[in-house]
Amino acid sequence: MPLPLEGIRVLEVGTFVSAPYCGRLFAGYGAEVIKVEPPGGDLARAHGPFKDGEPNPETSALFLYLNTNKQSVELDLASQAGRDALLRLAADADVIIENFRPGDARALGLEYERLRAVNPRLVLVSITAYGQEGPYAEYRSNNLIAFAMGGQMFITGDPDREPVKNGGYQADYQGGLNAFSAANLALLAAERDGEGQHVDISVQHCMGPILEAGIPFYSYNGMWLGQRRGNLMSSFMGVYPCLDGQVGVHVMARNFPPFARATGHPEWLEDERFATAESRREHDDVLMAEVIAWAAGVTKKEAYALGGEHRAPITFIHTMKDLLESPQLASRGYLRRIDHPVAGEATYPGPPWWMGPDAWRDGPAPLLGEHTEAVLGEAGLSAAEVAAATGGPA
Amino acid sequence: MTAPLAGIRVVDLTMVWAGPLGTRLLGDYGAEVIKVEGPGQWDLLRGLGGIPRTEPRWYNRAAYFNHNNRNKYSAAIDLRQEAGRDLLLQLLAKSDVLVENYRANVMDNLGLSFEEVRQANPRIVYVSMPGHGKTGPEAHYVTYGTNVEQLAGLVSISGYEGGEPLKTGFSYGDPTSGIAVPAAVALGLRQRDRTGEAVHIDLAQRENLTGFVGEYLVDYSMNGEPRTPAGNTHPHMAPHGVYRSAGDDRWIAIACEDDEQFAGLCRAMQQPELADDARFATTASRKANEQELDEVIEAWTSRLGHYEAMHVLQRHGVPAGAVLTIPEVMSDPQLRSRGAWSEQVHPDAGAWEVETPPWNLPRTPGHARLPAPCFGEHNAYVFRDVLGLDEEAIARLYADGVTADEPNVQSHT
Structure with missing residues (x-):
């Protein structure tokens, strides 16, 4: 049986957590995911925790986890040659996932009208803190800020202390999973009539309405508890x-x-x-x-x-x-052992949902630029064009 | 252009939050969702609305229920009766998707297992979303949203720095499962259309959420060292925290990723010399002197409103955001500008503001077309129009208590 997303080609031009998590789910369920990294690599490669605590762009647990089953292509999108190469890849893609501020995304060549001109069925998925438009659209954000502006932070923590975020990068993960759902709906629509669109994910809009009964009780009953309750x-x-x-x-x-x-x-x-x-x-x-x-x-x-x-x-x-050590997770085969050429073997989470024994892949994260030549060569770029696009000597 | 899920019929057996949020998103993006409740087995959120039970039709007025169930039809069917089970199977034969979030063995006990439903509809996409999944030694354990984040490993890494593990301030496992449902259904429909066969999706809520802490699992398996709660701090960045603002219990979050942003913070505070201070000049030195730095920042933030500080800091290129309360989330200018809320009129509950579909798909937009259904509001549509039953057969369903227009209000206290 083919993997659920076999035959779908995804370009991930994203950084750190939210877009990469969305890309990880596409890749795990069988899409071909080409991760476009800037020269030097995705920011997550520079963030630990690292294997044995030694900084190394190939052994960051954060990067290793978020980028399983992807191909890595290094592209310098600050250069025209890099943006031209991106456009060539976009012509053959079904989906592009990105998570830059709207102005920054356009500067990197991720302008929807431009992409649409080379590929009308393309689904461009933008994950931003606030959405593509509005007074805060260009405001800077990250996981901590998103947790605050999404209303989830104020209600988390002890009543007599400051609000506190929960562990890891939860706002970013919420953005990534919301984007995966939205992208797959847009993909269904695009496959029906050959027309893509620019999907706009605002992490704040995803997070704000899901405060349990908080919003409806305030909106309808006029009730608001107004305090944190700790454990x-x-x-x-x-x-x-x-x-x-x-x-x-x-x-x-x-x-x-x-x-x-x-x-x-x-x-x-x-x-x-x-x-x-x-x-x-x-x-x-x-x-x-x-x-x-x-x-x-x-x-x-x-x-x-x-x-x-x-x-x-x-x-x-x-x-x-x-x-x-969980007998439940072991019994269900949720935990996966994956070997990586530099980081070695480690245990990874499996699929977010089970769709049968052959519905999810267990490949490692790519080395930085591991697939640059193969992918750009296949897209028809000459060796000189590849060198220019990747910021190397022409 | 039609919505992404136009023409897809979903039978929704879910209750409370995780499942109903997921199926509501299906309805938001165009699916026809039929929520099935038993006359005595209705969604218990109907009873948790703070509406006195002396008021007429209180069970249609619970805001939290109405929040999770808009864009759905309601049909009342008692699945514990053989005739009710048969009726549901007839409905499933005319549907594309079933979503249920019962404990693992409940559907099997009702005679509605995947295999049994598949016989009624060989092309069904059957989505189960129990806490632990359908299999395994803990499958029958009862679990709710706060339990899910405990099982997923999230609570063990959450909390104040140096403190005890801390729960998220709401049932975090529920919405994080709900938002996965449209993707799971889309993948299921794709698989079904390619193979022509039924698909069973087993979305264990704890496993889905474990995916949100995956780097901690990989790290532990590589290094064997447990990580403890780190509060609002970040392993590399400083400043990275929340700071007291003017007003009672008001806070501003500030997180500088690099020297340039820190220099912007110093300019905003009108202390530009701090950017060159040896204690704070580099990310490493700021991290080493974080507490001292935090005191300097809080001396400035405590004089400003949280929104005011956010705007000032953003003008200087600093990632900053107000820690919004629930009333502030509802009035926030950005969310208002995005159209995140819209007024909806419910026949029993009246007019109120609800959130709009969260994802902007401009060519195939979501909608908030229908208010949440009153109990059994669409019995006639489902039994007569969808299933083609005649008046006599429908009257028998009422007479036998297989369906009803009003819930049995004694069944949840």
Whole structure:
């Protein structure tokens, strides 16, 4: 069976996390993804963590992870020759993914009208902090700024401390996954009638509306809590220290009886203070103290097993070590061992969703410029043109 | 030009947030989405709207439900009855896509497994999106959105520097699963059209979200060293944090990527000499003296409003953004300019502002065409027009409690 995206050709003219994550998903599901890197390589190559802590453009975990199954072409888009070469590649592409500020993208030759002139069915996907137009369109941003302007930061953290972002590059990843969904819809439309379009992803617009009930409660009910709640959201939702880590609970009303049994507190079910969701909210501090005391006396794996046995939503905070040792992930074959010529073998996440055993590939990230000559040669560039386009001697 | 998913019919069995957001996006971009709820097994968000149950048709007025379910039709079918199951299979025979987010074995127990549905429709794209996936020793564990980020490894690397792991301020695993649904469905439709065969997609929410921390997994497997929460700091960049602004609990995020941006920050603060100060002149020295630098910056930011500081800093080429509250997100000039909100009128809930489809596809735009459906609002459309049942057959469905125009309000308390 062919891979789901076999036959699709993608140019990724992006940097760091959001566009590369979108490209990673295209590549994993079978598209041919040509990653255009500036001379010296994608910014992610300069960011760690590196293998053994030694900076090396070929051993950045961030780069290795985000760029699996891609081909690397070094192009100097600051030069006319580089932009001409990009246009040649664009003529044969189905999708281009980019994540520069709108003005910067145009300066690099990523102008939709120009690209459309050589390839009308092309889908250009632009991932930016704010979208292609509007008062902040050219404002500078990155993961931290996006997390702030998307509303997710204000509600994360402790009530008596500053707002805090969550780990890694979550705003960038959200941008990348939103872009992958949007790109695949545009691709369906382009395949139907041969017409592409310029897909405009604003990370702020993706993030702002998804604050759980926050937006609808404010917009419709006029209610706004206005404070952060840290790990102790309530007795039925939170993260609590246990003997060897932390456990998390998320108990909806119908889960309370199994939760009481799982924690060894069947007497809660006889206690009139805890009889209904409303009465539990009224006595939230009492119940939370009980839950904290319970958590303090169990190990994380005991708690998780009890949750599973009683069908109560109890989990534990998985560290990376826990993920590598997870019987669930192992049983599903989610974790993949991938060998890389410089970085060696490492464990990588597999597909975001399973579509059958042959639907996802496990190739390594490319070396910088590994495919420059092959890809540009195939596009019909002479050796002299390749040299000019890559910023080398003519 | 027609929307990307025009002509695609989706049967939506999902509840609460992750699934309904995903199927709403399908509706936003042109699919016909039929949300199926049981008379006694309705989406529990209908009951979490803060509308007193003494009010008429409170179950159609919950803002959070209406937020997640616009652009959908509603049909009431009791899947626990044999006749209800048959009815659903008839509907699936006339549909392209099924999306469900039950715990792993629920669909199997209802007699609606992939194999059973495939017999009714050999070309169905069947999307399951349980927390743990359909297989494996933990498949039957109950899990919700906050659990998903705990299982994905994200919480272990989140939190204040040197502090305990910290949850995200909302059920982060839900929307991050929902936004994957249009891509999963598009890939499924592509596969179906190429092979002519049904496709089963198993979107384990914890696995999808583990993809958002992939570099930490690769790093740990290469180096064996756990990373601890780093707050708002960055391993290389400084300044990189949030700073107090004028007003109560107001903050500005600032992140300088290089010396040039830092020089812009110094000019904005009217302390241009700081850019040449040996303590702060290079990225490495700024990182080494980060706390001292943060105090200097906060002395300046605390005198300005957060938006004001953002505009001043951006004029000097510095990445900066206000830490927006929910009311500020709704009034933000950029989101307003983009048309991120539009008024919608709901027959029971009235007029209010909802978010527009997030992705701008100018040639095939999304739309916010329909408000969220009232419970069972489209029973007649589905039973009569789609399935072609006669009046007598439809009356029997009502008489037997297979369908209803009102939910059984006793079933969720």
